[in-house]
Amino acid sequence: MDFDHAVIGAGVIGAASAYHLKRLDPGSSVVLIDREKRPGAGNTAKSAALYRNIFSSRTSQLLATSTIRYFLTIPEKLQIRPTGYLWMFSKDQWDASKNALSNLDPVKDELEMWDPERLLDALKIRTDGSGPFPGVHKGLLGRLCGSLSGMSVAEHYVEEFMALGGEVLLEKEVKGFELKNKGSRFAPWDEQGLRSITLSDGSELSGGKFLFCLGAWTQEVLGRMGIFSGTLPKKRQLFGIKVDDPSQVLEGLEPGNVPALILPAAGTYVKPLLERKLLITGLADDLGQPFSIDGDGPDIDYFERAIAPVLSHYFPHLKDWELKMKWSGHYSYHLPDKNPVVENKSNLHWAAGTSGSGIMKADAVGRVAASGLLGISDAELFDGNRIPTRSLSLRHRDVTVESFVI
Numbered sequence: 001m002d003f004d005h006a007v008i009g010a011g012v013i014g015a016a017s018a019y020h021l022k023r024l025d026p027g028s029s030v031v032l033i034d035r036e037k038r039p040g041a042g043n044t045a046k047s048a049a050l051y052r053n054i055f056s057s058r059t060s061q062l063l064a065t066s067t068i069r070y071f072l073t074i075p076e077k078l079q080i081r082p083t084g085y086l087w088m089f090s091k092d093q094w095d096a097s098k099n100a101l102s103n104l105d106p107v108k109d110e111l112e113m114w115d116p117e118r119l120l121d122a123l124k125i126r127t128d129g130s131g132p133f134p135g136v137h138k139g140l141l142g143r144l145c146g147s148l149s150g151m152s153v154a155e156h157y158v159e160e161f162m163a164l165g166g167e168v169l170l171e172k173e174v175k176g177f178e179l180k181n182k183g184s185r186f187a188p189w190d191e192q193g194l195r196s197i198t199l200s201d202g203s204e205l206s207g208g209k210f211l212f213c214l215g216a217w218t219q220e221v222l223g224r225m226g227i228f229s230g231t232l233p234k235k236r237q238l239f240g241i242k243v244d245d246p247s248q249v250l251e252g253l254e255p256g257n258v259p260a261l262i263l264p265a266a267g268t269y270v271k272p273l274l275e276r277k278l279l280i281t282g283l284a285d286d287l288g289q290p291f292s293i294d295g296d297g298p299d300i301d302y303f304e305r306a307i308a309p310v311l312s313h314y315f316p317h318l319k320d321w322e323l324k325m326k327w328s329g330h331y332s333y334h335l336p337d338k339n340p341v342v343e344n345k346s347n348l349h350w351a352a353g354t355s356g357s358g359i360m361k362a363d364a365v366g367r368v369a370a371s372g373l374l375g376i377s378d379a380e381l382f383d384g385n386r387i388p389t390r391s392l393s394l395r396h397r398d399v400t401v402e403s404f405v406i
């Protein structure tokens with residue numbers, strides 16, 4: 001099989017990139033490949049699927065704001081719940097975040113400051129501190145924030161891609177590669193690059209350019225070709241608890257209208273789905289969690305030791321709840337700046353390193369990846385802003401560190 005461009009990985013990043021490639025280069029043949037049965041069935045399906053444009057780096061703000069504005073044009077299709085995002089800070093966190101908070105200026109029109117009294121009007125939350133749980137000093141509510149369905153985002157881009165004539169191969173795993181010339185025996189004067197990939201059904205795809213959008217699997221695959229992708233995987237876990245009586249948590253807010261909550265204790269976050277009597281919670285566990293794609297699923301001990309006590313402190317009225325679901329996935333981290341990576345070596349391109357916020361940046365990252373592959377120096381985002389394609393590369397990187405990662 002010959003093609004002009006092959007995109008490997010049909011999560012939100014690969015699906016959006018494939019669509020934007022076909023849109024920007026309509027005469028080309030583009031194929032999108034994934035080993036799963038459905039688009040988005042990798043880590044896209046494992047996410048909390050929250051979106052926000054509260055980021056300290058200008059690059060992340062641009063990527064997320066334009067992506068969210070695009071998503072808001074098709075709210076039903078993406079199951080958008082524009083409930084907002086309430087980030088709660090202790091006094092120490094607030095003081096330590098002064099620089100990062102001052103970088104929020106460009107998005108300040110979509111932010112509201114909540115003092116503890118305002119919080120108490122909305123939630124049955126405890127705002128004083130005790131032991132390891134700091135008191136709540138300030139709340140920052142992002143209005144251009146909420147949740148959606150990550151799978152629907154991936155499926156949407158695949159549909160649009162196919163409508164433009166793109167080809168999709170599902171249940172096909174990339175198993176092998178043939179490099180140009182002599183594989184690992186390159187002489188300095190040899191042409192470098194990837195000639196073809198072999199799929200699990202034995203077929204071979206060769207031709208133009210390859211864009212790997214493998215999220216947390218990026219290093220595992222590219223490493224086999226001698227490439228350091230600048231990204232590493234790390235396990236992250238989510239737990240769903242059933243709350244029979246939402247009034248144990250709510251004061252003035254309606255069950256279907258509660259913002260996502262970041263509590264001031266060690267990055268514990270809550271995605272409230274109280275109209276379904278559910279709270280989904282996770283925690284930015286870091287130390288002790290290896291950089292590895294392996295992992296044995298969610299760890300209940302971890303929930304009981306690290307998350308349940310935080311919930312019990314901040315929501316002291318929350319008495320009747322039951323752990324109903326649990327799952328884990330992997331972030332694809334780019335350290336130290338935690339912005340996405342869009343890079344290439346010869347005809348082999350990759351887009352990954354979304355560091356836990358790939359869904360909310362998918363449209364913009366897809367535009368940057370497609371533009372980079374086509375040699376366009378400035379990617380045009382949905383909202384008309386432009387971003388230099390190379391600013392997300394490893395070699396010419398031009399981004400500031402992102403501090404608001406959970």
Ligand SMILES: Cc1cc2nc3c(=O)[nH]c(=O)nc-3n(C[C@H](O)[C@H](O)[C@H](O)COP(=O)(O)OP(=O)(O)OC[C@H]3O[C@@H](n4cnc5c(N)ncnc54)[C@H](O)[C@@H]3O)c2cc1C
Nearest residue numbers: 009011012013042043044048049050174215329358359360
């Ligand atoms: C617990 C958790 C919570 C999260 N919460 C949020 C959130 O609230 N908001 C947000 O924006 N982001 C969140 N994220 C991050 C988000 O899920 C990712 O940033 C995003 O899904 C990355 O998309 P992707 O397309 O790069 O990766 P993926 O969706 O993982 O796609 C990669 C694809 O590559 C395919 N693949 C891998 N190897 C091969 C191969 N050899 N051959 C063929 N196909 C292959 C996989 O099947 C997969 O479909 C969260 C992640 C986790 C784990």
